[in-house]
Amino acid sequence: MGGSDSEAAEIYRQTVASGWASYIRVESLLIATDPRPLGFGALTVRELLVAFEIPLQWTYRRPRRGDDGMIGVEMVTAADLAHLLILLEATGFTIDPTPLCEALRPQLRTREHLTAAELAIWWHPKERHRSAPKVLATGPRGTWGTPGHDLITATGYRADLFRDVAGNATALTVSAPKWRPGRRLAA
Template identity: 35%
Template sequence: MLERISVQSLENLIDVLKQTAPTLPKTKRLTTRELDLVQSGVILAVDFEDMVLDTEDRGGYRLSSLLKELANYFEIPIRYIYHKPRYANGENIGWQGYTAPDAVHLLILLESLGLCVNPERLVNKLTTTLKHKDMLTTSELVIWEYPSQRHKSKIHLRSDIDATQHAWAEHRFKGENGYRFILTLINERPYELEVIGPKQKNLRPRVQITCEYCGIKYTKGDLESSLTHRREHARLKRVLEPRLSSRFSKRLLNHPDPELVDDSSPLWMHDEVYERALRFKRDFRYDSLQWDGNSQRRATPNFEGHLFSEKLELLPTGKIVGACAFYWRKDHWTLYWIWVAPSMRRTGVLSARWAAFLERYGDFEIEWPLS
């Protein structure tokens, strides 16, 4: 987010917000402009301005020129939109505009500032395309959370005037739509505008915390952040402090080579190797992950992994205490990496398997650098 907005733009916005608000139409059908946005997936900046002015008639041209500055302030990307070329190597002419998610994100922010726009129809339409996505952009996340967060926001806009002057004053007013405004003035010019939604509630203070065990930074008091930390904490603990795995125990009893992970092994074994490859990468701060299997796909045939079982009195248990991976490079095998749980290091986990590795992979190389 940009640190400042021009004082002239902030004055124009405040002038708009103090005027009598128009009545929003209550239709649930998409307007022609909204339908074009959904179908094309983009909208030109001039058409977006017209879409806003269809319902927000306060401010006129002044509001139109403010929209791009607000987009920049909130880091909503303004892109160049092109017609698909009919001929190769032809000259393309582009116009500034927004993708559909970014345009709806900006509409949501305009509503949160107290302007008379209604993103609800577009949100309902775009949300259906987000239901089956696991990863979201910033704009898509705002759209996804809109039904539960509508009118609950608190937004600050700060102008670019000199804050070292001392003639400070505060002015409060309220819009007809229930939005509350706290305006801070310096020498009678706006320095900061705080916009509070009609349903906004003062929540418990949120504190940024870094977990000493897993290193995850999360926000105490925020449910989503806490759940993410809890999941990642438990994921790391399963690797660092291994527990009995019933699937691994059964494989150790029933399979002729139970620790081998190749392209015929079940997906859960590829995922167990992946978790330890990820730990190896993070521990040594490598750039790439040296295993291409996971819970969704098996590693390719040029990879072979091994899961290390804990042994008590020469009998294996179902605890996975480490893993390694071999990689076929041109005409020979290379031991790519080894990772063992800290509590099991220097206990003979690797040496007990070294003879079997030599028998299977011959005179293999060891990947450098050696740790």
């Protein structure tokens, strides 16, 4: 992990205990583990959640006798947070979703049906660092141009940036260190 391991561990603990993580906790976790996605105003947490199709939901404390109003907080489920971390790791960020996934997996053993996020948690130990390349592109592959920059992250992910003839970025591909072409993935 990047910044504060103890802060990340506490956020994981609270998320598993409640089943939810507030928007602020998600932001704090990302900053504690790998601040790059949020660095220099590059992306907001909301933009990351939208990009990875992770839903924010308004949640409210259960009303008590005499309550006549409630204040809502935007949160993501614990499973959705783990899925976000899995996706960020698969995109090359130095975020380790393993502690949260390991804490949530026992709950999944008793369920007959799993959501997409829960399935990602279930398969995480087997698929970690083996996922198919992630692609972010402005058009079909034939329009990407040629790769101009590539880098290998500290965790072994290879990122290739493609540019058109005008020098505009047209695509970004990120390949996992243990991915092999033709390999059949679990999910």
